[in-house]
Amino acid sequence: MIHSAGLLLYRLQSDGLQVWIGHMGGPFWARKDEHAWSVPKGEYLPGEEEPLAAALREFGEEMGSPAPAAEYELLGSFRQSSKKTITVFAAEAEFAPERIASNTFALEWPKGSGRVREYPEIDDAGWFPEPEARTKLVKGQAPVLDALLRRLAGQA
Numbered sequence: 001m002i003h004s005a006g007l008l009l010y011r012l013q014s015d016g017l018q019v020w021i022g023h024m025g026g027p028f029w030a031r032k033d034e035h036a037w038s039v040p041k042g043e044y045l046p047g048e049e050e051p052l053a054a055a056l057r058e059f060g061e062e063m064g065s066p067a068p069a070a071e072y073e074l075l076g077s078f079r080q081s082s083k084k085t086i087t088v089f090a091a092e093a094e095f096a097p098e099r100i101a102s103n104t105f106a107l108e109w110p111k112g113s114g115r116v117r118e119y120p121e122i123d124d125a126g127w128f129p130e131p132e133a134r135t136k137l138v139k140g141q142a143p144v145l146d147a148l149l150r151r152l153a154g155q156a
Contacts, residue, residue: 002084005055006041007067008075008144009093010152017130017152019145020095021137022062022122025102027109029123037136039144040122041086051087062122064101068093075147080140088144090151100125 009020021037023029029036042058044051052072059067070091077087102120109117128136134145 002043002082003046003051004041004043004084004086005051005058006039006086006088007055007059007072008039008088008090008148009068009070009095010090010148011092011094011127012152015129017149018127019130019133019148020125020127021133022100022102022125023136024138025120025123026105026107027119034135035138037133038122038138039086039088039141040125041088042121052089055087055089061103063095063097063125064099065095065097068095073151075144075151078141078143078147080138082140086141086144088147090148 011018022040023037040059040062042054042061044054055072056067068091070093072089072091075088075090077085079085100122102122104118104120106116106118108115130145130149134142137145
């Protein structure tokens with residue numbers, strides 16, 4: 001089983017809930033918008049790194065800026081179709097980096113071409129109203145938004 005940890009920043013605006021998500025980089029996602037975005041996250045090894053520490057590290061790597069200082073609360077662990085489990089922490093916080101400067105990964109593209117290039121893990125990110133974020137996030141992460149909405153409803 002692959003373990004991943006991520007952060008879901010949110011803010012409450014006059015027109016409703018907004019969340020911070022990132023568009024996945026690389027040629028596969030380049031021309032996709034719907035279901036091509038993700039909570040900033042990355043893999044970690046249980047027992048070697050705490051999930052929150054991994055989530056904070058990955059956020060910084062993928063955004064090019066450290067995660068905002070906030071009170072992160074465990075939102076839950078979510079099983080993805082890729083047989084990956086994502087542990088997500090949420091916090092109400094403002095975040096407005098000057099630019100997104102993600103770490104990169106190497107990929108042969110087109111497959112079988114022998115050409116290997118570096119691609120950013122995240123090529124764009126921003127604040128989106130919850131209904132719009134729901135159509136942008138990969139389908140397996142919709143339960144993350146559901147959990148956030150339940151958490152916020154319990155605080156009302």
